[in-house]
Amino acid sequence: MRKGMSIRIKILALxxxxxxLPTSMLTYISQKTASDAIKDEIMKSINENTNNIKETVNMFLKTHxxxxxxxxxxxxxxxxxSSQRRDIGEMLGDLxxxxxxxxxxxxIYVATADKELYIVPEADLPDDFDPTTRVWYTNxxxxxxxxxxxxxLDAAVGNLVITVAIPIYDENNDILGVLGADISLEYMTGIINSFRIDDxxxxxxxxxxxxxxTHPQQDKIGQPLATDVLREEAISGEYEGKMVYHYNGEDKYTAYTTIDKTDWKLFGTFNLSEIRKKTNAIVQSSIIATVLLITAGILMGVFLSxxxxxxxxxxxxxxxxxxNGDFTVRSKIRSKDEIGLLVQSLNKMTAxxxxxMENIKKMSLDVSMSADSLAASAEESSATTEEISRTITEIVKVTEDQAYSTEDGLKKTTQLAENIQDVSSEIDKIIDVVKESNTxxxxxxxxxxxxxxxSDASNAASDEINSAILxxxxxxxxxxxxxxxxxxxxAQTNLLSLNASIEAARAGESGRGFAVVADEIRKLAEQSAEASRSIKSLIDNIQAKSKNAVNTVDESKKIIEAQNVAVAETQGAFNDISEMLQSISDNLSSISSLNEVMVGKKNEILSVMEAISASAEETSASTEQISASSVQQAAAIEEVAKTAEHLNILAQKLSEEISKFKIDEK
Structure with a gap:
């Protein structure tokens, strides 16, 4: 016999x-939850910082x-x-x-169409320098x-700059030249690099x-983005997005957005391995706890098993x-658990x-004596049974003829009953249809x-809406x-602030503070003008939509009036249908009453025919059964005699086998 796994091993395995299983699941859930939480926190930080940086860059560019x-x-x-440009010193002073x-x-510099360039601070330019061919001028x-x-990169200073340029117009709106300025990006770069994402x-x-x-590593400034994926996103027209990419053996996550004024792309990127590092401590602690719990469980399992x-x-x-046959054995194990119950059941089963076995031994002796008596009685019954069998055979022939006639009459009556029942079912279906139609x-x-x-409520609401729109x-x-x-x-405030700024500039150092105030007033005036234009646009839009709404309400009222006419016609049609259904229902009630009387008579006839047929069949079956039983009885009596003899032999063998068991003596 093959030996299976022991109970001790099964307990320890359990x-x-x-x-x-729970600790592994808890470890996985904890690691996954922590990873998702850390990633969400970092992504939230990226989004917030990206928006802050974007606003800062936009404000930086907008100010200039x-x-x-x-x-x-x-x-x-x-x-x-516009003049002969005689007072160059004053113009350079303004710059x-x-x-x-x-x-x-x-x-800062001014370039004219005749290739003149006035620049502050003064720069050493070649004699053939043509400012009108520069990108900033042509654009x-x-x-x-x-x-x-x-x-x-500025050739003279070596830092990163960007040029902003704007045409200068005369009073006829003709271009006199282009005003340009090289803006250093050191301040903006410092702000962007001050933002960090985790470690x-x-x-x-x-x-x-x-x-x-801008980049934390200065040597990368002015270079292309490191991966094709980032370059494609920068070149694409997507306004913002996020993705995972691979760089220098690291999986990185990045989210980006677009600087509105220049279409530049601002990327926030970090290594995904940082998340794994922070969650590894949770996994290690869970593994140590699992090992300790398994060790304690094994020791407890050994102690309990x-x-x-x-x-x-x-x-x-x-x-x-x-x-082995010793029924005198009684187990002496004392236990209050399931093993104790098993011992009690075993002892009871043994008793x-x-x-x-004692009772079987006694009954085997009784069986042997009864078998002898049974054999003698069987011989006497055999002779009587043969005489009864001959008489029953004659009765069977008469009952069979009667049963055939009765069965034919029952078939015809049953067919008539089925036809009546079909008529009743169809009447019930018609009644159900009429009831459902009424509902x-x-x-x-x-x-x-x-x-x-x-419809009435909609008409009233349309009137109220029309009044509100007007x-x-x-x-x-x-x-x-x-x-x-x-x-x-x-507009008047803007004009006054501009004049004040010019007068302050002419006043020199003493008018500089007043120039700042005039500039702020100009900005507020421009913002007020812009806001008023936006409000006027909204008002025009509201008035246009109001006129459309009035037209729509008028159309709705016409549709509701047509709908009211259709509703009245529909109500009249339903009243005509109601009268027709009532007439059909009355006629069906009369038909149903007559059908119920016919069904009752059908049931009475069918019951009588079934009773006659059943009686004939029972009589025929009983006689045949008696005839068969008499034949079987004769054979059974003979078999009983043989069985009684065989039973006597078995009883003797049973007594011999029982004597082999050791039982309690009473």
Whole structure:
């Protein structure tokens, strides 16, 4: 016999499984939860910092745009370019003054169509230098508006700069030249590099051609982005996005957005391995806890399994003795668990077997004596049975003829009953259809009433909406008048602030503070004008939509009136249907009553025929059964005699086998 796994091993395996499965699952869930939480926190930080950096860069660019745009409208500058350009010193002084107000400006210059260039600070340029061929000049002229160039390394200073340029117009809106400024990106780069993502993450700013503008590693500035994936995202027209890419053997996550004014891409990137490092501590702690729990479980399993195994071995020994025929054995194991119950059941089974064997021994003697008496009685019964069999055979022939006639009559009566039942079923179906039609009719009438009420409510609501829209249109016209007044005030304020700025510039150092105040007033005036234009656009849009809404409400009222006519016609049709259904229902009630009478008579006839047929069949079957039974009885009596003799022999053998068992003597 093949030996299977022991109980001790099964208990220990169960303990290990009970400990290992929950702890493994808990470890996985904890690691996954922590990983997701850390990743979500980092991604949230990236999104927040990206938005902050984006706002900072946009504000940086916007400030220089507004300053340069304002300076391009400087009257003394326009006057200088429009005249014979005699007072160069005053014009260079204006450039110097503007540069001193903006610490990020590395140089500022004015280029004219006749290839003249006025620059502060003074630069050593070749004699054949043609400013009109420069990208910043040609782009500003072709666009006819302010432009930004891609960042580049300044040849003289060696730092990263970007050029902003704007055309200068005379009073006839003709281009006199181009005003340009080289803006140092050191301040902006410092701000971007000050933002970090965890331990290894950082932010990269690139142009829309994939060229790096800012990077924590200075040697990468001005170089293309390191991977094709990042370059493709920078060049693509996608405004923002996120992805995972592979670089220098590391899986990295990045999220990016677009700087609105220059279409530059701002990337926030970090190593995904940082998340795994932070969650490894959780996994290690869980593994140590699992090993300790498994060790404690094994020790506890061994301690608990020892008494169980010891009792099982004693129980197996007692069961082997009982299996060898000794029913006097009683197990002496004392245990209050399931093994104790098993011992009690074994002892009870042994006692019951001992008692049963004693009874079998006594009954075997009684069986032997009864077998002798049975054999004698069987011989006497055999003769009587043969005489009864002959008489019953004659009775069987008469009952068979009667049964055939009765069965034919029952078949014809049953067919008639089935036809009547079919008629009754069809009548019931028609009644059900009429009832269902009545129900649907009531639902239809109710629905028509509800529809009429809803139509009336819709008509009233349309009138209220129409009145509200007309009131809103009048209010919008009044707001438009107010907005126009605000716009006029903003234009006058802007003009006054510009004149004040020019006068402050002429005043020199003493008017510089007043120039700053005038500039702030100009900005507020421009913002007010922009806001009033936006409000006017919204008011115009509201008035247009109000007119459309009034037309739509009128159309809705026409549709509702047509709907009310259709509802009234539908209600009349439902009333006609109701009268027809009532007439059909009355006729069906009369038919159903007559059918019930016919079904009752059919059932009475069928019951009588079934009773006659059943009686005939029972009589025929009984006679045949008696005839067969008499034949069988004769054979059985003979068999009983043989069996009685064989039973006597078996009883003797049974007595011999029982004597081999050891049982309790009573």
């Amino acid at each position: 303990v290990i499984a009970v400990v290992l 745009e507004e300053n340069l745009r304002s300076f391009s409208q400087n009257k003394s500058l326009i006057s200088f370019l 110097e003054w503007f540069k001193s107000l903006n610490s990020d400006i590395q140089s 500003a002229v072709s666009k006819n508006d302010l432009i930004w160039t891609d960042p580049y 290894t993450g950082y932010y990269i700013l690139s142009t829309n051609r994939g060229k790096i503008v 020892n008494p169980i195994i010891r009792n099982i071995k004693r129980l197996v020994k007692d069961m082997n003795l009982i299996g 019951d077997l001992s008692s049963t 649907l009719k009531e639902k239809g009438l109710n629905a028509v009433i509800v529809l009429k009420e809803k 009131e809103m249109d009048k209010s919008a016209e009044q707001i438009g008048v107010i907005v126009e007044t605000i716009n006029n005030i903003a």
